[in-house]
Amino acid sequence: KESATVTGVSEGDATVTASAGDVSAGTSVTVNAAPPTSINVNPTSLSLEAIGATGQLTATVTDSSGDTIPDASVTWTTNNDSVATVSTSAVSNGNTTIKATHGSLSATATVTVQQALSSLAVDPSSFRFIPDDTQTLTGSWLDANGNPISGADLSAATWSSDDTTIVSVTGTGGSATATAEDWGTATITVTVSDASGIAAAEVAGPTDAHTALMALYMDTDGENWTHNTNWMDLDKDLTDWYGVSDSDGDGAADLLVLNRKNLDGPIPPELVLWDDAIGIYLGGNRLSGTLPSDLSALSELRELQLVANILSGTIPASLYGLDLTLLALSDNDFDGSISSNIGDLDNLSWLDLGGNDFDGGIPDELANLTDLTFLDLARNPGLTGRLPDDIDDLEDLETLYLNGTDLCVPDSDDTRDWLEAIDGYARFCESHGTSIAILSQAVQTSTMDVPLLAGEEALLRVFVTSDNNGDAVDLPAVDALFYDSDGNLLDTLEATSTTTDIPNEIDQSSLDNSVNFFVPGSLIEVGLQIVVEIDPDGNVPDSLGIQKRIPETGEWAIDVRAMPDFPLTIHSFTDEDNPDRDFEERVEGLTADSAVFWEAVNLLPIDTMDYAYGDSLRHSSLNLYDLLLELTAMYESNEWTGYHAGLVANSFGGVAGVAYIDNWTMIARVDDRTIAHEWAHNLGRWHSPCVRNGTIVGVDPDYPHADAEIGAYGYDVRDSTLVANTLADLQAYCAPHWISDYHFRGMALYRDPNLSFEQYLESGAGGDPNVSRRARDMATGRAMPRGAPVRSLAVWGSVLRDSTIRLEPSFVVDAPPSLPESGGPFRLRAVDSQDRTLFDFSFDMLELADWDGAEIGSFFFLLPVDPGWETGLSRIEALSPGRGLRGAVTDVLDSSTDRPMAVLFDNVTGEIRGFIRDWRQGRNRITADDRVLRLAPGLQPMVTRGLPRDWPR
Known part of the structure; x- marks a missing residue:
């Protein structure tokens, strides 16, 4: 008997066989897994330092033999998944226990989450x-x-x-x-x-356009703009911001118009971020500093208008990279030269650089701007030299301003024809040879731009020069031959040689530098032609190369014009409360030859005065502006014609005289300069800007000479002396004074009866641009009768600085109607008691040239009385512009108006002889009854308090 030991190796079934020789026997053996006896978690604690950090936990299951049971299933749980999850990820700071379970066995580990500063x-x-x-x-x-x-x-x-x-x-x-x-x-x-x-x-703003415009608002004190509706409101479209619009309908804000809105500060560099901008108009503010340096970023910009600010510095090079059609920078403090890159702006139609401090010459590239219709370089005293020789290539140019510079236009037939068709005034460059001649009366330029007056004596100066006068040859003899328009010789004037050496350049500053002829008025006639023969005896060596004839061929045609008589009536203006009979007699004793009229006759284009003394007139106001309006009322009501001047004994409130521009009435103290000055206003001339005497009002922006100098040499016939070109102009408030070529030429054209009204407007005469046809007809002797007198209602008053109207008490008079020549920004309206319109018309004012007071203009109209006005007129209203859609009422005459004024009528002629204001009790506390007793004999008062009380038939 044998025995054996069976050992389980692994879980499963097996057959065990015993053999002896050929005999064997077997048995089945089943090996079962050993039962687990324990579970462990490693590590037993875990620390995590960041949310989202992870850690590794391992669970081991062993059997009774201590062997690890492979692939033993383990279930994981956490008692606080807000700290760490079963995947052992940190969720938040804190502690939690992670449990591993196998059957009935379990083990735990502690997890701590504590964020560390990183x-x-x-x-x-x-x-x-x-x-x-x-x-x-x-x-x-x-x-x-x-x-x-x-x-x-x-x-x-x-x-x-x-x-x-x-x-x-x-x-x-x-x-x-x-x-x-x-x-x-x-x-x-x-x-x-x-x-x-x-x-x-x-x-920044929500968009670049927002940024650009918001920067403008912030940098220019937007809170104090006069209009800033919706600015900085990001809930509004940019096109809802005041002054911002979409000009081309593509949905983008591209146009900014904020003229005269009290912008104060620099233009921000961020403005160039507005790359949709097509037009920027910021004129009439207080923008300061320099232009942004990178203007080329405004690639769509076509129109840039920054006039009348206080910007300074040079024009940045980047501006010339724009595709502008309009560039207007006038009346700032820009300086430096005008770059040749100006020619790159070849789409410009409007270039306005006037009123700055630019200096140097004008680049030839300016002539590349063939689309120009407007060119203003005026009032830049540092600009000198010639405009480009091909400046007449600017065939579309309509306006050219060079006044207040030392610029000139090349003198040729082509440029003269070109300039003739252009509005503005320019000086021709001296492009003569070695000899020139100048024929002058009151004043003349070297290029003979000033017309001469027929019948008035003149000074002929002949300048002879040579670059080769090393031998000091004397000025030669000169003959001047005068011909009429048909070529007939009128006379020959001869001058002998002098001991003065022939100079090498022209110097007009002394009569010693020229050969001079004092030409009688009988030779100065329309159509005059002159030939000047130099050295007729042939005494000057040919080596000096002097020009022997002026002109070299043909005849020198002189611009001589015949002026009509100047129809003038003089009145003494007497204060009714303080009458000055001696002054009345003094004025009555004046004649056309009196010294007080010398400047008017010799410094203005006046040949003959058709002189008369009119009635002595009465006033009570101590305001010359009132007197001028009253004189105008008498002029229209009394059917006067020609020019009428009211003379006063003294200045009133420092004002020596007042006149309307382009009109026929004026008031002045008895002083030759004041009288001539005011008549020049009547002939359409504004003031000349004399900075030596401070700022004056009513300045002609086109005046061509710096600091109101006359700019050309004059001739004083009283003692046959030369007048320096540096004297102040008559129309300035500086002394000593004379008349400038600019103003004399302009007045001569204004009075020339051979120029039609339309031809005058196109003549480049300068002066007042709003010419009255009636006033010019008066100046040229073509005034037409006004028609038959009818019963007319006088409506009159003054326009004040804020554009409001002050009405004078109305009255009724028999006189030809006097109605507005054209419409204008002001309105007069009358209604009856049912508010039904009796009349309603627009008009423009008579502009005062001297408006140092509250008034800037006046008006006087005589309206034919319609049936029913006498009983139906209930209210007269004056409406001013800019105060609502159709203007706002700024003054009213109605039954409650109490502004007692006496209109003084002459008992014999029926004419008005004066106006007494505050009739009830004047400034000297004189009662109305006393006033009647103190009136000059033959005067009858008609009192009106607002609406007429008397309607004479």
């Missing part, structure tokens, strides 16, 4: 805001996985900005406040020891 962060990490806005920033510690650590100590944190001019930051510890200071970007940093976190800040 880095710093700022919330928000990036942001965008607009200037003056703030943003709250929060700092936080992060663990290694970038998760914030709640409650982590930030008490030691500090905050900073890398550009405090863009974004400033204040705060310590865990929070701070960022403030947008200016447009741009900045980085905000929070720091604790060696750790730091950052946030990216951008100061």
Whole structure:
């Protein structure tokens, strides 16, 4: 008997066989797994330092033999999955127990989650805001996985900005406040020891267009603009912001118009971000500083208008890269030279650079701008030299201003023809040879731009020069031959040689530098032609190369014009409360030859005065503007014609004289300069800008000479002397004075009866652009009768500086109607008691040339009285522009109006002889009854308080 030991190796079934020789026997053996007796988890504790961090736990199941049971199934659970999950991932700080279970066996491990400080962060990490806005920033510690650590100590944190001019930051510890200071970007940093976190800040609008316009608002004191509706309101479309619009209908804001809206400050560089901009109009504000340097970024810009600001510096080169059609920068403080790159703006139709401090010459490339219709270079005293020789290539040019510069136009037949068709005044360059001649009366340019008056004596100056007069040859004899329009010789004037050496250049400053002829008025006639023969005896060596004849061929045609008589009536104006009989007699004794009229006759284009003394007139006002309006009322009511001047004994309130521009009435003290000055206003001339005497009103912007100098040499017939070209102009308030070539020429054209009204407007005469046809007809002797007198209602008053109207009491008079020549910005309206319209018309004012007072203009109309007005007229209203859709009422005459005024009628002639204001009690507290007793004999008062009380038939 044999025995064997069977040992289980692994779980399963097996057959055990016993063999002896050929005999064997077997038995089945089943090996079952040993039962598990224990389970272990390794490690028994686990620490995690970041949310989302993971750790490895391993469970081992062993049997009773201590052997590991492979592939034993284990179930894992956690008692707090908010701390760690069964996958052993950290969820939040804390402790939890992870259990591993196999059958009835279990084991646990402890997991601890505690975030460790790894880095710093700022919330928000990036942001965008607009200037003056703030943003709250929060700092936080992060663990290694970038998760914030709640409650982590930030008490030691500090905050900073890398550009405090863009974004400033204040705060310590865990929070701070960022403030947008200016447009741009900045980085905000929070720091604790060696750790730091950052946030990216951008100061900008929602779009680049917003940024550009918001920057303009911020930098130019937008809160104090006169209109800023919806600006900075990001809930509104940009086209809802005042002055911003979509000009081409494509949906994008592309046009900005904020003229005269009180913008005050620099143009921000961010404006160039507005790449949709087509037009920018910001004139008449207080923009300062320089233009942005990178204007080329405004690639769509076509029109840039920045006139009348205080901008300075040079024009940036980037501007010439734009495709502009309009560039207007006048009346600023720009300086430097005008770049040759101006020619790159070849689509320009409007170029306005006037009133700056540009200097130097004009580049030839200016002539490339063949689309130009308007060119203003005026009032830049530093600009000198010639315009390009081919300037007449600008065939579309309609307006050219060069006044206040030392620029001139090349003198050729082509440029003269070209300039003749252009509005404006320009001086021709002296393009003569070695000899020139100048025929002058009151004033003349070297290129003979000023017409001469027929019948008036003149000074002929002949200038002879040579570059080769090393032998000091004397000025030669000269003959001047005068011919009429048919070529018939009128006379020959001869001048002998002098001991003065022939100079090498022309110098007009002394009569010693020229050969001079004092030409009698009998030779100065329309159609005059002159030939000047130099050195007729042949005494000057040919080596000097002097020009022997002027002109070299043919005859020199002189522009001589015949002026009509100047119809003049003089009145003395006497204060009714303080009558001055001596003054009345003094004025009555004046004649056309009196000294007080010398300047008018010799400095204005007046040949003969048709002189008369009119009635002495009465006034009570101490305001010359009132007197001028009253004189105008008498002129129209009394059917006067010609020019009427009211003379006063003294200045009133520092005002020596007043006149309407382009009119026929004026008031002046008895002073030759004042009288001539005011008549020049009547002939359409504004003031000349004399800065030596401060700012004056009513300045002619086209006046061509700096500081109101006359700009050309004059001739004083009283003592046959030369008048320096540096004297002040008659129309300035500086002394000593004379008349300028600009004003004399303009008045001569104004009075020339051979120029039609339309021809005058196209003549480039300068002066008042709003010419009255009636006034010019008066000046040229073509005034037409006004018609038969009818019963007429006088409606009159003054326009004040704020464009409001002050009505004078109305009255009724028999006179020809006097109605507005044309419409205008002001309105007069009358209604009956049912508010039914009796009349309603628009008009423009008579402009005052001297408006230092409250008034800037006046008006006087005589309206034919319609049936029913006498009983039906209830109210007269004056409406001014700019105050609502059709204007607002600024003054009213009705039954409650109490402005007592006496209209003084002559008992014999029926004419009005004056107006007494405040009739009830004047400034000397004289009662109405006393006033009647003190009136001059033959005067009868008709009192009106507003609406007429008397309706004479």
